[in-house]
Amino acid sequence: MKTDPHDDPRDPGALQQPDRPAPPCPPGLRGVVLSAGQLQAERCSCPEKRELGRQEAQQEQQAQRNMQQVFQGAQQKGAAMGKEQQGLMGPGPAPTKHEVRPLVADPLREKDPARKKFSPLVRQVLAAAGPVMATISSGMTTGYSAVLLPQLEHPNSTIPISYGQASWIASMAPLPMALGCLLSGLLLDRLGRRRSQLVICVPFTIGWVLLAVARDLPAILGGRFLTGLCVGLVGPPSLIYIGETAEPAYRGLLLAAISLAVAVGILVAHVLGTVLHWRLTAWLCATAPLACIAFLCPSPESPVWLASKGKLAEASRAFRWLRGFDEAASLELQGLLAKHGAAAFPEGAKAPGPPPPTVSSEVAALPLWRQLLHRSFLRPFIIIATFFFLMQFSGVNAVAFYTVSIMKDVGGGLDEYVATIILDVVRVLMSCAACVLLRRVGRRPLAVLSSAATGVSLMGLAARLAFGDPASHAWMPVSLLVTYITAVSVGLVPLPWVMAGEVFPGNLRGLSGGATSALNFLFFFAVVKSGPSLFATFSPPGAFAFAVYGSVALLGSVFLLLFLPETKNKTLQDIEDEMAGARRPRADGRDKAGLPVP
Template identity: 45%
Template sequence: MKKWKCDFLGTYLKRLWNDDLVNSNQKNDCSPILKQTLVALAPLLLTICSGMTSGYSAILLPQLKMNSTININDEEASWIASMAALPMAIGSVVGGFLVEKTGRRATHAISCMPTLIGWLLIYFASNIEMILAGRFVTGFCVGLLGSATGVYIGETSEPAFRGFLLAGISFSIAFGLFLSHLLGTFLHWRTTALISSLLPIASQLILLFVPESPSFLAKKQDQEKAEKSFYWCRGHTEQAKKELTIMLERQKQQVPTSQATSIRDRIDELLVPEFLKPLGIIVVFIVANQWAGINAITFYTVTIMKKTIGEGVNEYVAMLTVDTIRVLMSILACILLRRLGRRPLAIVSGIGTSLALISLSASIYLAKFYPNLTFGTYIPMTSLVAYIAFVSVGFVPLPWAMIGEVFPMKTRSIGSGISSFMAFTAFFTVVKTSPGMLAELGTSGTFLTYSVVATVATVFVCFYLPETKGKALHEIEDKFKDKALKTAKVKHDNH
């Protein structure tokens, strides 16, 4: 019986890969959306692991300080907390290179083994050096995924479901944070690390049965494999056939990367409006995303809760409360991106984030001078919850989702690498400067600073953020080209 089941599974997976090539008129055994979800599941499992990497220090450090065979001081604790963030920006640069040279799927496959090794280093750690090494390796892999995940999901999903699947990136990070804090609340830090190490194994197994990105294969001049991959993911609908034809025709018109050997040729590929405009939009949006302060809350939940609400805050309850709100709002973001679109969600999220931060800052400031006011802790608490909800439903998921949509096929890996590098650099600066800002500006001043960033970002997206809902990737690219051509035509007519 067991052998029969294994043979049946093997035969089904093989047929799942080949069914679209056997007969283009044959009905698929598995619907395209299920296949696209399967493709997305592998990188999203690794992204959950990324969330666990960011959240792990919050449960590791208290256990090491309270009762552990590894003794640490405050300086060593700060290094453990920040060690994962240090290599993220570097990892995003390496990830951008791997996405371009080895492929989108291949980059995720390459990330699985070092991620596993990093968590096992922590699990078997007998000294602080092994913990630091494990944190560094897992943080580096988070950077690798920042460049690859959005691009891979964006290129393998159809326009109708692309926003939903791309929003899964933010959900996976939020769920990873929640999972690491939940496990660490009840389990030993070594057990939590061991459970975390299972995710890259599961991801690697799924990657064995899903194809490489059709856009990457087309870029490498492998038309047969590109068609096979595209039809496996998308089926044989008229819309899919049209998109495939356009993608292959455009790729034939481009000079192969291997022939563009000079530095000048590479630079010229980047100095075009269809690359520079989306790069500017995403970089501003993603840096503002970080400086709206959500990761300051994530890393310093207890400190901020005590300053905002009072001293009687249970640190584990505070962490899990914040995590639960983020997870729920990330789920809502997946649904809203499927139904609404990018621009409306970004604007509503930005306005809500700004107002909640201003309310939070004002209520904390007034409480210093009027401690007997009747609103007590209700307004600060309500404002804090509203802030986490609004920033998590739009500002957090949208930039990462749109990385996989707005860049042209030829320079998509470079655009994702630069955007991820800027995001992780901003991430590190926010986490590093938050304690100093809380000390120098106070809690009200810190949140006021974040509110200014959120307000400026909201105005920016109102004017410049494109709507990509329901559009094929080549249509998004053409939109930036059309704008550039219209601008050039106006300038020419004026002269």
């Protein structure tokens, strides 16, 4: 028996050849580097290729060992950090230089009592339920004036009001919303996302109680001011908390639930106000902030905020509670901890080194004033601020605030309260549809189509009111109004809120979320305050107002088509890097210029 001079007899993969000549290398394999297993199967006699194949196999095995070591190190380090801070164990002996510890069960996983009861998705939904309940209260604040004003204007009202006082009651709620958003930006970074909402729900409840017991106009204005202030306060933490606790696959759906909650709140306020006195309606609306507190108490703080404050063990526990222990969640947690300075590998382990710096991490190291002037902040700020402008000046909240009065003019004899409930039901159903569409359709195409359809329906409604015969086809204005509510509810209403929780850099998310929300509510106030004048100035009533709102929506569809980024199914870190100017690789790993992207 002869052995090939290139084979090592100690190598179990070495191929020993018989005395007879070895068969030639098959033609289809010439010029191809094969693995050791493939060479043995083919009985190839090319010693150089056998050696290359053996080296390739060894490299693959080494790569697998390195990858296993990386995951073991990250898991052991995270478990050790949690136990050390809890005082449950000492740091333990450090591994030797080349030691690889065996894979052990994660103590956080074993000690999680809810792991077998609730899936990560269920826990994310439970965590989002608190912000959703607070947002339902915000929707009630928006819809409350539509039922409050007709009752106060009734001849038998105990608090009679004039036309000018009615506009102030309606606009008093959106007036302090911008201030609330700015104050909320400060609370977010100091108290955290969850605790901020718990604190805000207390004055929110007090505002509703003040409305319920009001005996004169100043008390009503005070209650409206306080509830409006809390709407502004609770908006940014609700968005950011859901955005930072939901996984990418469900983040759009859960953020769209914010707009659904607003629609539900408006519907509930209108239904209650239609059948109940406005005082009893206010008492019932006060239960929504209390429900928010009940849902938030068992939920954890945002892992992103905890990590930014150096509370890495708490961040790890909160992240695991929300996201579970699958591979994708583990990799995202590892990146989160590494971004904020946690060593992801045990001391002495053979790690691949610190993570390479990203564009967003380099921007975050700049002074604050330079971060505010960098494109990573300015680009999303301008886009989201313009998006909020388009949403408000498409008339969505003007219609919500003055629905009953509008239906008196365009309802064609239909009872205005019944028509209002119909529009509210359509708004809720379309908000539910938006939650589904955001899981299946990208943000950008949905926004463009929604804005264009909104503009077309509004222009059609304006033309019908201006040139149509009110006595004929009385159903047409109501149908166009339903079409408008449908179009605006599936895109223009939810998407600015969804993307405001996604596109801003993590270290500026509280500040930027508060600033854009403040601008939104300034636009809100301007639209609601100018609404009665726009609807009444020109005859027939409503034609000019709907034409203005429709023109804004049509122009907005062009802006969204040109400048709105796509964020569907992207992690927050990927979105942050893209906003900061990172090159986006193609499928072959190269950018648009053909250069490799690291």
